[in-house]
Amino acid sequence: MRILYLHQHFSTPAGATGTRSFALARALAARGHAVTLACGQYAGAVTGLAGGFRRGRREGAVGPFRVVEYAIPCGNAQGLPARAAAFLRYAARATALALAETWDVVVASSTPLTVALPALAARRLRGTPFVFEIRDPWPELPRAMGVGSPPLWAGLGALAGAACRGASAVIALSEGMARTAVAHGAAPGAVSVLPNGCDLDLFGPHVPPWRPAGLPAGTVLAVYAGAHGVANGLGQVLGAAALLQAEGAPVTLLLVGEGAEKPVLQARAAALGLRNLRFLDPLPKPRLAGLLAGSDIGLQCLAPVPEFAELTAPNKLMDYLASGLPVVANLGGATARLLAGDGEGPCGIATPPGDAVALAGALAALAADPARRVAMRAAARGLAERRWDRRLLAGRFCEVVEAAATAPALRAVAVA
Structure with a gap:
C-alpha cells in the first residue's frame, strides 16, 4: 500500500525530540508498504535529510521510507501567533501533497490539530480513508490551560469533531484521550488506545553511562x-x-x-x-x-x-x-x-x-x-x-492502519 504519514514534528533518533512517528513509519515500511512521511522543521528535530530546499521543500529516503520536509520552522520557543502560522502553512503544503499523489490511506498525527485538514481534504475530494492519531487532545488541553479564547476553542472543537467522525480509525495515546475522541463523535469501536512505547534498543542498562562534569561526589x-x-x-x-x-x-x-x-x-x-x-x-x-x-x-x-x-x-x-x-x-x-x-x-x-x-x-x-x-x-x-515495548505497540499500530486502508471504499463526499 501507499501510505502518507503526516506528522509536522517528525524526528529521527538523532534529534532531541520524540521519535514515535519514526518508529511507526519504519514498522509500516518493514511490512512492505511504501511510506511517505511529510513533516516541517521542529526545534530539536533531525529529519535525516541534508542539502538545500527547493521551493520550500526537500525530500529523500530516510532508512526504508521517504521523507518530505517543508521549510516551516516551529518550536515551543515561538510565540502563539508564529506557531499558529506554522501549523497552517504546514497544513496547506500537506494538503497539496495529499491531493497530488494517490494514497491508499493517510495517517494524520496530532498535535497540531490542523494536521487533520489535509486528511479531511483527501477524504472529501479523493475518497481516501484516514487514521487520526491523537497525541494531545485539542481543544481540551488549550482550554484547560487558558491558552487561546472561546472562539478559538470552538473552532478547534469543530475540527476535532470532523476528524473523529471522518476517520476510518482513531488512535489515542491514553484512555482519557480515547474518551475525548468518542465525545467528539468517533464510534467507540473505531478507537484504539496505543500508548507511547519504550525504545528498549536505544535506552537501557546496556548503554554506557555518563554524567556532566563537576557534579558533587556521591550526589x-x-x-x-x-x-x-x-x-x-x-x-x-x-x-x-x-x-x-x-x-x-x-x-x-x-x-x-x-x-x-x-x-x-x-x-x-x-x-x-x-x-x-x-x-x-x-x-x-x-x-x-x-x-x-x-x-x-x-x-x-x-x-x-x-x-x-x-x-x-x-x-x-x-x-x-x-x-x-x-x-x-x-x-x-x-x-x-x-x-x-x-x-x-x-x-x-x-x-x-x-x-x-x-x-x-x-x-x-x-x-x-x-x-x-x-x-x-x-x-x-x-x-x-x-x-510498553514499542515494537509490540508498533505491530498493533500497523494492524489498525492496514485495516483502515482495506475497509470498504469510501465515496468522495463532504465530511460533516
Whole structure:
C-alpha cells in the first residue's frame, strides 16, 4: 500500500525530540508498504535529510521510507501567533501533497490539530480513508490551560469533531484521550488506545553511562528531560531544589531541554542561589540515553492542571522506564497508576500536582534509600519490557492502519 504519514514534528533518533512517528513509519515500511512521511522543521528535530530546499521543500529516503520536509520552522520557543502560522502553512503544503499523489490511506498525527485538514481534504475530494492519531487532545488541553479564547476553542472543537467522525480509525495515546475522541463523535469501536512505547534498543542498562562534569561526589542525580514551557510547570522543580538545598540533601537536579520558559527559569535559579540545580541544552537521543543510564532518578513534571492527569502521555516517562530509572512525578491519574506498578511493583513515586514540598520529600526519600531505588529500577525496566515495548505497540499500530486502508471504499463526499 501507499501510505502518507503526516506528522509536522517528525524526528529521527538523532534529534532531541520524540521519535514515535519514526518508529511507526519504519514498522509500516518493514511490512512492505511504501511510506511517505511529510513533516516541517521542529526545534530539536533531525529529519535525516541534508542539502538545500527547493521551493520550500526537500525530500529523500530516510532508512526504508521517504521523507518530505517543508521549510516551516516551529518550536515551543515561538510565540502563539508564529506557531499558529506554522501549523497552517504546514497544513496547506500537506494538503497539496495529499491531493497530488494517490494514497491508499493517510495517517494524520496530532498535535497540531490542523494536521487533520489535509486528511479531511483527501477524504472529501479523493475518497481516501484516514487514521487520526491523537497525541494531545485539542481543544481540551488549550482550554484547560487558558491558552487561546472561546472562539478559538470552538473552532478547534469543530475540527476535532470532523476528524473523529471522518476517520476510518482513531488512535489515542491514553484512555482519557480515547474518551475525548468518542465525545467528539468517533464510534467507540473505531478507537484504539496505543500508548507511547519504550525504545528498549536505544535506552537501557546496556548503554554506557555518563554524567556532566563537576557534579558533587556521591550526589544522587535526578534528571528532567523535556520541554521547558508553561505547561511543564518547572517552577515547582526550582521550589523543590531550594528546599533540598536548605536541608542539605545529597541531590542534584538536572533540567535538559529547551523552551520559552527556560530563560526565566535560569534567571530565577540564579536569584535563588541554587547550587544543586543545573541546565543542559537538548541532547540527541543516543546521548540522552547515556545520561539516563548514568542517572539515579527520572523526573516528570507538569503544571498543576487537573486535565493533565488523564489527557497526557509524556515521551520522557517511557524513556525513564526503558532506562530502568525510578521516577518521581507530580501527577495523579494515569501516571500515578503506572508508577504504582498496576500490581507489578512500584517503579516510582507520584506526588500531588503543584506541591513542591511533596516533590522535594519524594526526591529526598529516594536519595536516602539506595535499596528502594534498586528495587524500583528493576520494576521500571521490567514494566518497559513486559508492557510498553514499542515494537509490540508498533505491530498493533500497523494492524489498525492496514485495516483502515482495506475497509470498504469510501465515496468522495463532504465530511460533516
